[in-house]
Amino acid sequence: MLSNFRSFGRLLPAGVLLLAAALNVYMDFRSLGGLAFLAACYLALQAFRSPQRALNRITIRQVVTLAALGLGASLILVQVYEYSVQKGWLGETALMRYDMQADGEFGLLLGGRSELMVSSRAVLESPWLGHGSWAKDCEYAALLLELKERAGYYPGTMNQECLIPSHSYLMGAWVEAGVMGLIFWLWVLSLPVRLLLYRHLVAQRMAPLVVFAALVLIWDVLFSPYAAWARFMVPFFVIVMMSYMPPRPERAGCCDVR
Structure with missing residues (x-):
């Protein structure tokens, strides 16, 4: 009885994150809302695991x-968001933004991160050395508008500085610094992935912060530009990941099939 009560008590952070997710989506902060929702799902799944089992090696x-549950939760969230915004529950601004990004051939995700269509081509042109710091090429800037219009998205306006579009820590570094930039961000990306897979954080008092930070870091490395607040928050998130990483003996043989 007491153990069940404690398990339900561990659901409280998940509930708080669900409220934060709903508030962020309502205020049209879609990525933060989605990440808070996924963090809540992760914590809820781990809430009924005992602290002893939480330290076991993952299979x-x-x-x-x-992975399957995370994908399923993401798809559910996207469907709920699309239904809500089409009904007008999130306001006219959210509806206009949705119409610009979701009416294209490849749906909402690529519509919101269409720079990947161009940065991938820039990488193929110079995968080893990259295009240099603050890489500029007006052809790529114009190509982004062309590809968006061809795919049925609102093209927007051209970047006047002609910077090669990337909208991703990983792709931006690969475009500018070549394979060495790619390797660094792959290492950064491995930290939250390993932490979420190799150790269930239910036994940690700071589990909500760590899980949310891990998911934010994964999303930002893949889908956000490295600018402004990211220059301060990313080092903090990396330190958090490294601080909560399990010791090496615990990670050894982590993926044994049972």
Whole structure:
């Protein structure tokens, strides 16, 4: 009875994150809302695991299960968001933004991160050395508008500085610094992934912060430009990931099939 009460008590952070997710989506902060929702789902799944089992090595079956549940939760959230915005519950601004980004051939995700269509081509042109710091090429800037219009998206306006579009820590570094920039951000990306897979954080008092920071870091490395507040927050998130990483003996043989 007491253990069940404690398990339900561990659901409180998940509930708070769900409220934060709803508030962020309502205020049209879609990515933060989605990440808070996924963090809540992760914490809820781990709430009924005992602290002793939480320190066990993860199995391949658990990895697949977590990945499938995460994908399912993401798809549900996207459907709920699309239904809400089309009904007008999130306001006219959100509806206009949705119409510009979701009416194209490849849906909402690529519509909101269409720079990937151009940065991938820039990488293929110079994958090893990159295009240099603050890489500029007006052809790529114009190509972004052309590809968006061809795919049915609102093209927007051309970047006057002709910077090669990337909208991703990883792709931006690969475009500018070549394979060495790619390797660095792949290492950064591995930190939150390993932390979420190799150790269930239910036993940690700071689990909500760590899980949310891990998911934010994964999203930002893949889909956000490295600018402004990111220059301060990313080092903080990396330190958090490294601080909560399990010791090496615990990680050894983490993915044994059971």
